[in-house]
Amino acid sequence: MSPSQQPTEKNPTNLKNQFARRFVRALNSLHNPKKSAHDNQMHRRSRRIKIAAYNAMASVVGSRRTWSRAVLWKIRNRSRTQGLFRNNRKRVDHQIVTNYHHRHHVKLSIKRRNPNPKREVYFDPSRYSGQEAKLRKLVPGAENMDSWCLVDEATDYINCLAAQVEVMKTLVDLYTAT
């Protein structure tokens, strides 16, 4: 594993910093247009904050990972139908669409060059039942991966999720300090 391939995994602090910057920026833009604080808005604001967090983390990882691509894709499609994040849409569009199609195309061609009959012809029951299936549902974008890629992807996903939770905890502590 060369450092140039996965720099953020080698340096967890770097990952947290990059996430923190993007997330705080998003929080600021969510917070600035001050509307009257109704109680109903609390629920919607909480949901927007949650989406902003996942968006920020997936943006830091970018198109390197299937899960981050899936998260960004999902958010982008959701925002397109619901009209949220109008400002960020153009920026996310160009980068993500080109990277996604490039990576997707490359992954498909690799599969065709080296077919693995053991994995693809025979029905693997563990893929569709049991713990592995549950994990596929939890990790975004992992529905059709083979077992090896699933575990690899889950490892990275857990790393980034844990970093995200730590940064969010730090922010909550910062805001609750008197």
Added chain:
Amino acid sequence: MSSRRSGGTPRITDEQIIELISKLQQLLPELRNRRSNKASASKVLQETCNYVRSLHKEVDDLSDRLSQLLSTIDDNSPQASIIRSLID
């Protein structure tokens, strides 16, 4: 560890899977303390699912708390200026 490796070899060896699962095991808070690799693959997968679910739930809770805190924060307070300075 690059996922491209699976495309190059014709077959995933058991060793690679074991190595990957033990790496995953190191990340899980429940199983990290066991020195041996005795945790079976299904146990590791099960713990992984539980851990991912708990992380999702934590993100939800933290988002709720953040939304409450953001609504009550005063723009001129020292916390707000700290947060703003983080962006620069």
